[in-house]
Every structure is written in structure tokens, then in C-alpha cells.
Amino acid sequence: MHSTPWSSAHRLDPADQHLRDFLAPRHSPAGDGVELDVDTLLSQKYNGVVELRVQVAAFSFQNSPSSQNAPRLLLDSSTPLNGVLEALSGDATYAGCGRCSAELSTDANGIYSPCYPCLPLTGVRRYYRPGVLTVSGRGYSQLCVLAPPVPLQKILKAPPDKLHRSSAPGSQVKLIQVAAERLHALLSLPKKTFVITIRSHFLCDENSAPLSQDFTLLDLQLPTDCK
Structure with missing residues (x-):
């Protein structure tokens, strides 16, 4: 009849380096990004969390599943504030x-x-709805970065279920106007440089030629004048 030996346990030495390494606080992946520029990211086809200094060239909301073939409303530096407000008033949530x-x-x-x-x-x-940020670095290369609902709400600073509520007690300014002004500030001229943290994923063939590339926004640090 097969039998296994009794297990044993003993107290660990608090000074043991293995124990200290195990108990050391872990940082979130979004805070451990490798700092690269856009051109280097594309040339190295880096997979993982990356920090980039970029400028926003354009923004659009993804279409709903029922209207995937409809043209997306693209917002850029030429879009007036009313145009941004119109986009947020449409099928944005x-x-x-x-x-x-x-x-x-x-x-x-x-x-x-x-x-x-x-x-x-x-x-x-x-x-x-998820958004798509078109960003550029120092060169001419651009990335289309998917902005999921949570990071997008952080950018707009307006809960999606309260867009038509007042931004403060007694204020005539609604949250949708606050969100529109923040998005408009990111797109307007002169361009502002800010830091984004993204997760990049390249799928390459046997010759290292990219078959697909995906970039997902994890965090965005706004310039002081956009906060």
C-alpha cells in the first residue's frame, strides 16, 4: 500500500532574503512600463507595458455593434467645441x-x-463606448490606441450615467460640457505633449513581419493646463 511521508513545518527566519522578496509589495503592471518613443516601439515590435510621450492627433468613439459599417465621427484639432459636444451627445455611451x-x-x-x-x-x-486615440511622437509615425471605458472616463472626468447632470450644486454647467472641454483641450492647437501608458501586442510571422498590432490605453497623464 502506497504511503506518503508526513509533512513538516518550521518557522521562517524574518531575515531570510527569500521571505523578504516574497513579502515585498508588488507594483501594478501599469506602473512598470518601459519608456520608449513611438518609432522605437514600432521598429522593435515590443510586447508589454510601454510609456510613451505623445501628442493626440485625433479621437473617435467606436461604433455600436449594430452600426459597425457606419462611418465614425473623427474629432481633431479642426473640430470646434460644439462638434465635440455633439459627439458626446450621440451614441457615446x-x-x-x-x-x-x-x-x-x-x-x-x-x-x-x-x-x-x-x-x-x-x-x-x-x-x-471605447474610443480610439490617434497619437504621434517626435517623428511621423502614428499609433491608433484603443481607450477602454475606464481610462476614457478618467480622461473625461464625467460619469457616463450623469452626463446631463449639473457639474456642481447650483451650476448651470453640465458634466457633458466639462467632458467636451477636456476632450477639446487634448485635440486643440497648439499640441500638448503628455505621457500615456499602453499595453502593446504584436503578432508577427516567421520573418518578424507584423501580422497585427494592438495598443490598449492603461493610463494617461494630462498636461497641467488640461486638468
Whole structure:
């Protein structure tokens, strides 16, 4: 009959370096990015978390699943503040699963369909549609960076479910106007340089030629005059 020996346990020495390394605080991946410029990132095809100094050339919201073939409204330095406000007033938010953020459809009675993978949780939240930031560095190269709902809300500083509420008690300025002004400031001339942290992923063939490249925004540090 097979038997295994009894396990044993002993007290670890607090001065043991292995123990100290194990208990050392771990930093979030977003804070451990490699500092590169846009041209170097593209030439090295670096996979991982990267910090870049960039300027924003353009911004657009992704279309809803039901209108994927419709042209996207592109915002850039020539877009007036009213144009940015119009974009935020359009199909810029959606109702999604409160757990996984998947977009939910409604039936004829306006009742949201459940998110089956997340059942029995049935919470519904409003999210910004992901955005796409077109950014450039010192050279002529540009990147299209996907801005998920959470980093995008940090940029706009306006909860997506409260856009039409007052920005402060007694104020006539609504949060959607605050969001529009912040986005307009990022796009307007003269261009401002700021730091973004992204996760980059290159899929290459056997000759190291890129088959696809994806860049996802993790964080964005706004210039002082945009805060």
C-alpha cells in the first residue's frame, strides 16, 4: 500500500532574503512600463507595458455593434467645441452588464436581456463606448490606441450615467460640457505633449513581419493646463 511521508513545518527566519522578496509589495503592471518613443516601439515590435510621450492627433468613439459599417465621427484639432459636444451627445455611451461590461440589448418592452455568462448577477451599468486615440511622437509615425471605458472616463472626468447632470450644486454647467472641454483641450492647437501608458501586442510571422498590432490605453497623464 502506497504511503506518503508526513509533512513538516518550521518557522521562517524574518531575515531570510527569500521571505523578504516574497513579502515585498508588488507594483501594478501599469506602473512598470518601459519608456520608449513611438518609432522605437514600432521598429522593435515590443510586447508589454510601454510609456510613451505623445501628442493626440485625433479621437473617435467606436461604433455600436449594430452600426459597425457606419462611418465614425473623427474629432481633431479642426473640430470646434460644439462638434465635440455633439459627439458626446450621440451614441457615446451604452448600457452593459454590471460585471463584465458586455453591451446588453433590450426587448420590445425596453427590458434588458440578461448577460448569460454572468448569471445570476443581473446588474446594469452605463459605460462609455471605447474610443480610439490617434497619437504621434517626435517623428511621423502614428499609433491608433484603443481607450477602454475606464481610462476614457478618467480622461473625461464625467460619469457616463450623469452626463446631463449639473457639474456642481447650483451650476448651470453640465458634466457633458466639462467632458467636451477636456476632450477639446487634448485635440486643440497648439499640441500638448503628455505621457500615456499602453499595453502593446504584436503578432508577427516567421520573418518578424507584423501580422497585427494592438495598443490598449492603461493610463494617461494630462498636461497641467488640461486638468
